[in-house]
Structures are given as C-alpha cells and as structure tokens.
Amino acid sequence: MGRAVCYPARGLLLLLAVLWSAEGGKLLVVPVDGSHWLSMKILAEELGQRGHEVVVLVPEASILIKGSDLYKTVMFAVPYSKEEVAGNIGMLKDSVFHNGSHQEGLLINIERIKMFQAFQARGCESLLYNSKLMAQLEREEFDALLTDPFLPCGVIIAEKLAIPAVFFLRGVPCGMDRMAAQCPSPPSYVPRDFTDNTDHMTFPQRVQNLLSALLQPMLCRMIYSSYDELASRYLQRDISFQELLSHGAVWLLRYDFTFEYPRPLMPNMVLIGGINCGVKKGLPVELEEFANSSGEHGFVVFTLGSMISEMPLEKVNQFAEALGKIPQKVIWRFTGPTPENLSANIKLMKWMPQNDLLAHPKARVFMTHGGTHGIYEGICSGVPMVMLPLFGDQADNVQRVASRGVGVVLNIHDMTSQSLLDALNTVINDKSYKENMMRLSTVHKDRPIEPMDLAVHWTEFVMRHKGAEHLRPAAHDLNWIQYHCLDVICLLVVIVIAVTLVTVKSCAFCFRKCCRRSERKRKSD
Template sequence: MHHITWTALLLSVTLSVSYGGNVLVFPLDGSHWVNMKVIIEELHSRGHSITVVRASDSWYIKEESPHYSAITIPTAGGFDEEFFGTFVNRLLNIRKEQKFFWSRLILEFEVIEKFSEMHRQMCEMMTMMFQDDVLMKSLTDAKFDVVLTDPGTGGGVLLARRLNLPLVLNVRWTVHGEAHFAIAPSPLSYVPYPGAELTDKMTFSQRVQNMLTYAFGLFQIATIVTPHYTAFCKRFFGPEVDYFSLFQDADIWLMRNDFTFEFPRPTMPNVVYMSGFQCKPARPLPVDLEEFVQRSGEHGVIIMSLGTLFAELPSDITEEIAAAFAQLPQKVIWRHKGAKPSSLGNNTLLVDWMPQNDLLGHPKTKVFVAHGGTNGVQEAIYHGVPIAGLPLVFDQPDNLSRMERRGTAKVVDIAILDRAVFVEALRAVLYEPSYRENMQRLSRIHHDQPMKPLDRAIFWIEYVMRNGGAPHLRTQSFRMSWMAYHSIDVILTLLMALLLLLFIMFLAIKKCYSVLFKKKVKCE
C-alpha cells in the first residue's frame, strides 16, 4: 500500500515538473539582456519552450542558442553601442572642463533625440511584424501561454496586446521611467524621483528639487516616447487605447530591486520583488586568475568593471586610475578595453572579460570599483563587497547615492578624478571597517528571505501560465481620471452640498429672525 502511495506521489511530482509552458520573450538588448537571459535559462531548465523575438542588428541577443529558438526581424532594434560610448566620453569632457550648463543642455537634447529615435525604430519594427500576416499567424498558431518582456521599450507589450496573451514584465524601468511610478502611488513628498539623488527624508528645498526633477521627467516622456506609441496604437488598436495603459495592465511585475536597495514606499499586489535573482554563489576561478588572486596575500584584491556599455574611458582618466592602483599594496583586476595605460603598476592585471560574480564572491576581494549599474550593485550586495563608485550616466549616480547613504560605498566624480582623490577614496573603503560592515549587514538582510529571488520569479511566471493571467491582482486605478483617482470630484460635490446646506440654514435662520422681528414690532 505504501509502495503504491509513494509511486503515485512520485508520478504526480514528475508530471508536474515535466509540464512545459510556451513562453514568448521580447527582450531589451545590452545589460538588460544579461539578466533576461538568466530567467530564460532557468525556464528552459524547467522544461518550458522559449521563443525570443530579436532584431537582426541585435548586439547581445544571439540567433542561435540551446536555450531558446529565435524569431529574427530584419530591421534595426535601435540599440546603438557606438553612440553610448561617444556619449559618455563627451559627457565626461563637459564635466571636466566645467562647461556645464549650455554644453550639458545640448548633450541632454541629443540624448532625448537618440532615445526618441530608438522608440521610433521599435515602432517601425512592430509595424513590420504586425503587417506580416504569415508571421502573425505563426505566432497565433504557436499557442503561447505568456509574453515575458522588458518594458524599457514597448515591443513586447504591444505584441501581448495583439496576441491577446497574459503579460509578465521583467522590469526596473518602463518607457516612462522607474516602474513603481507607473503602477503604485508615489507621493513626491517622500518618494524620491530617480535622478534627483534624494532619500525618503527630504527638506522643503529637496521636495522642490524632487518635484522639478519629476516635471522634467514628464517633459522627456512627452518628447521621447508618447508621439511614437500614441500613433502606433491609434493605427493598430484604435484611438480609444492609451498606449501606457497596456503597460499598466500587465499581470505581474517582476521588479529587479527590493527594499534592501529601495527606500520604503507604496507598492501593489502584482509587484514581485526579485532583486539579486541573477546572483549565485561563487564558483572556482580559472587557474591563472586564482594564482594571481592568491599572490595578493593578506592585502587582498580590488576588482574594477564599468559594465557592458562603458568599458573604454578617455586615456587621461585611465592614466590617473592606473597610477592610483599602482600606489596600493593590493592586487587589482581591471576589465579594460583600449590602449594599456603607461602608468600601469605591476600589481594590476588588465582583462577583456572577468567572471565578476565569482570574483565578488572570493574571500580575498576587498573592494569593487563599479559604475553603479543595477546588476553590479546587486551582486556587490549579494556578496557583501563595499563599492568605490565611479558613476557615469542614467540611473548609475542615483544607485550609488543610495549605497553611499547606507554607508556601503564611496562615490568619486570620475570627470574630475585624479590619482590622489581616487587613492584616498580606495583607502577609505579598504581600511575604514564601516564600509564592509554596512555592506555585509545589507547582504545578510538580502539573504534572509524564505525563497531565492529567481525561484520566486519563475513561480510567478508559471503562475500566470497556469491561471491564464492574474487579473485578480491588477489594480484598475490607472483607468480612472486624475480627478476621480484623487477623489477631487467627490470632495467638490460634498463641499458644494455642505455650502448649499449652510446657505439653506442661513436663509431659514434669516426667515425665522424676520418673522420674530415682525411679531415683536406688532406687539409693541
């Protein structure tokens, strides 16, 4: 009897594991693909079938993979590696020469134009797909269970609407900016807008700054995003469809951060936090790298990487960084492209690529010199390694300012960096115990959770597949007008009713008073 019970249990578990869903993935290129790939590989390992939509000029997203099949659209995806490299160099030169206001303003408008072009190209790619009847029929016939997309561009959201499929977002940024602002109440009195580099405790002047940063964000959205997606939705879905409501109507938001990193703020039932999902325990290093690390002795190792987009810096900055490293007793592993700096010390190893997660998890790693991208910051938190920050662009200054407020990072302005300033920052993080202690405390908090973030993410993707969506978790607040959302109409109605009641009472009292007054006159 027990034998039959265990056999039935084993069979039921095997069947539940062997069930495979059909997932359509519409990713974003660059560093965003790095973390999307982690989810794709995990879904594949659990028996799901994955199809990835990619543009023919994709930079990171390969056409051939053992983990997914690809649908390649013969058009530009809008991701321009060369632009981002030259943009950073120009930005650093402007900051260095203190030609800040006008030069930075010109550059800011160039960035607006570039991102606008990226969204225009995305709409062109989606138009090409929607007009290809053969392709759209094949996507319909494939019977996908869910669309998984990064809403930094709108392609996946539009495709989910067209195919009438449940939608899961792998998200920190939407086309409108930070994801919480798209779906959750976000009072600017204590929720800092990304880019303002503020905390949840703001003075009056900081709240003014927060409001102005938010207003500039709205201007950017109206300029960069709205014209392209509004025109697209009007053409394919009709004038009554607001393009951003398609994003807000997603079933599950897999959020690439959590409250180890975020300041406390309102959230929503369909927001699932999976910060650090791409992190994993360190594996052994390649033999040559392990030997180099072990030669560091008691001093340990510093590792430096500026992410996927910004591996090459202006030569004068790299010379100062190399000279600073040469003054330290630690060994240094530096992911660097371009000419070898003449000031490079014997303690510094230049590499084209490094196993960043494995190095961060090595017991000899003392400091992570980083630009502050979300992936790198989360890996540093996961492994408890303090940061010397060199923020460049986008969300990086904001990410590192949060780490600095928590006492886990020392931030240096890379544009005016010299060897003395950089050495001082490195020594502070190396030798002041508070940086490591604070980061290890954050690491303990991050690890103290009931299930691994990647398992949580996969559970909710599979949940949507099993249940055909999650409409019971979706708020409908975004469908309300601004007046209805803030109950302005209710307040005005009640106020008018109160005023009307007071007016009637006033007339009644006035009438009573006049009647009494007349009686009094007659009696006299």
C-alpha cells in the same frame, strides 16, 4: 485513507498540475539587448531547463543575445546594422566624459533615452509589420510573453497576440511602471528618478520632488511618443504605452529593500533583486592565482560596465595613477590601449567574470559605474564600493548604495587621481564600510525563497492561469477623477457651501426680522 491528501479530487488536481508541469508551457520572450538581457537570459534558461518551450525573438543586429540549448531563437530583420545599434547605444553614453551643468542632467538623460527609443522603435515596427512572422507567432498559441518593458515592443506584441505579459525590469523611466501598475508613490518620501533625493528629504528637496512628480510623467511620455504612435497605428485604436503597460499580469522587479527605499507595492509586484548573482562558477586558474597573490591586502575589481569601452586618455591616466598607489592588486576591465603609467599591481582584462571575482574572499573594493547588476553582485558578496555613475539610472542607484554607508560616490568629471585614491583608502581602511556591507549582504540573503524560484513560479503561474486576474486592483477601472475621488469631494464641497449659505441666509433673515420688529416697536413707542 482518511488523510486528505489521498482523496481522489485532491489527487486529480495534483495529477493535473504534474501533467501540466511535465508538458510545460509555451513562453515567448521579447528581450532588450545589452546589459538588460544578461539577467533575463538566466530566467529564460531556467524556464527552458524546467521543461518549458521558450522562444526568444532576436533582432538580426543583436549585440548580446545569442542562442542556447535551453531556448529557441527566432531572428527577425531590422532596418539597421549591428554597427548602427552599437552607435545608438554609444549615443546613450555620449558626453558622459564631457562635463555639463548638473541642472542639465535630467533633460539630457531624457533626450538621450528618447532618441534611443525612437531608433529602437524602427526595429520594433519592422517586427510588427513582418506579417509572416507575426502570423507564425499567433499560430504558436503561447501561454505568456516575458519582456522588459524598458523597450515597449514586447508589450505591443502581447496585446496583439492577446496573451498575458510578465514584465521583468529594474524600472521604466520616470516611474511610468509604478503609474501603470496603479502603485501609490507619495512624493513626500518616494524619491523621483534623476533627482538625487533619498527617502529622507529636506523641505526644498520635497519641493523639487513634488515638482518632478508632477512634471516628469509628461516629460517621460515624450520618451515613448514614437511607440504611442506605432502602437495606435498597429493596434488600430488610440492607445498609449502607459495603458498597454497597465495590462501587465505580473511585474518581476529586479530589486529589493536592501537597495531600494521602502515604499508601497502592488499585489502583482514580485521582488527578485539579486536574481543575477545566484549562479557562481570558480575563477579560471590564472585569475585565481592572481587573486590569491594579492595576500592580506586583497584586490580591487574595477569596471565601468559593458557599454563603456573607451574613455579619454586623461581619465585613463588618473585611474592608472591612483590604482598604482594602493597596496591592493587591481583587476580592471578595460578595452582601450594600455596606459603608459600602468603599475605592476594592475591587471587589464577585455572581459572579466565580475560576479565570481566579487565572490572571492580577497575582493576588497568594487569600483563600479553603478548598474544594478553589478550593485547586486557586490551586495551578494558583501564587497563595499567606490562608485562612478555615468548615465541613466546609475546616479539614482549609487545614491541608494551610498545612503547605506556601504560605498562612496565620485563624480567622474570632477574626479582627480588624488580624490580617487582618497575614496579607495576610505572604503578600504574605514572598517564601517565593510561591516555595513556584510550586514546588508546578510539581510539581502536572509529571504524565505530564492529570487529565481519566485521569478519562475510567477511566470509559470501566468502561463497556467492565463494571467493573474486575482492580483489586478480595481483602480484600473477608474479614471483619475474617480481614483482620487475628486467628483465626491466636489459634491461634498458643494453640500458644505450650500448648507453654510442657507444657514447664513437664514440667520441674516431672522436677524433682519428681529431688528425690524424692534425698530417698529421703538418707533411706535
């Protein structure tokens, strides 16, 4: 007795927590198909492992979302086939290999995502109006919903079921996530999406960044216009995606400041960058042998991501030519026909254990398109990069990596086999790339708590407390005039003008009085 932890009230609290944890919560997961699912799946499985009942909503035409022992899946019908989904995702990468003017970049990106979203909205609509399924979900009384708000369907479902939402994401186009979370992002040092700016900008870059900050939100609201309409119709009140987003309880953000430029955060933003590179398995025997056979030169890991399976023959030959000329071995994830000029040092694979390969001590360079999963796997394992961004946020991503001096960026359109060879040789032979990358890797991994534990804690927190109300800023209760104090500023300006006017008029009046008096005096004189 005497020690506070033994007191009954404290014991009761602890017991309740243990009981809750033993019982576990009920979590509904509304994922985004494709690469977005790959890291969310790790969290869903971990939560299942920790005794929660995790239910994942899977569209019938899903490409990557599969079942697991650790979570349940609930399938729902969508008005399109798996092939159409593949085509829709393929549309995103259309014209990646067709050179266009640099200025078109932003508009093309936005237009592509808008078409992608409009297609996905059809699937969402068929889910929302599946009254049997929705009634079943309502009966289940979930404690929380986990979703990647890149696709807004989960956000609408959370609102309909009136359960708190945990967001798991790299970002929503044009910084809509930051706007919805009421997170200040001064355009003077927080670069906007698709601008190629860093956090250190010249005057013209700041002009461009401010204009982007002003225009992008409007452009990007267009991306989600089909969802705005769907949400308003379904929830039977006028509501936008951005407003729905603002109801999120906790934002699990898949980055940290070894990748992203330092900038303001809100209390309910939790950084979990690198969550995807925690779990490592050994390499298969054959691959381990190939990797070790690379000797002192080591090997290059090359992939352009899960969404690019084919590319023009000309590009394939350029890659094969350059990679054939380096002393390193190369493991190249490539699903197209084997190029004719393929050297013996290159091993083609339809799929490869990227994270485990990068963690191999002989990994010298990571050739990547710059998706955040791959970038974090490279950072975790300390492998410098040659980066060839293709679409979406990849140009922004690789620019962040390059600004740390841990990689080189190539434009896939202008690239020649010689420029690729030069880039590879630079990253391999200039020791600064490896040194910078090892430093970045050390800093990234020097953290007080693992990103997975953070993600699990905050998801459980939201389940336990039905939200995270104490982290919600009062800014959400203000309109933008109030938020920026424009009404107060107007009042102050009016007061200043009034005071100035009254002062000037009074002075003028006094002055005239004096003049008249002296005039009269002069006349009488």
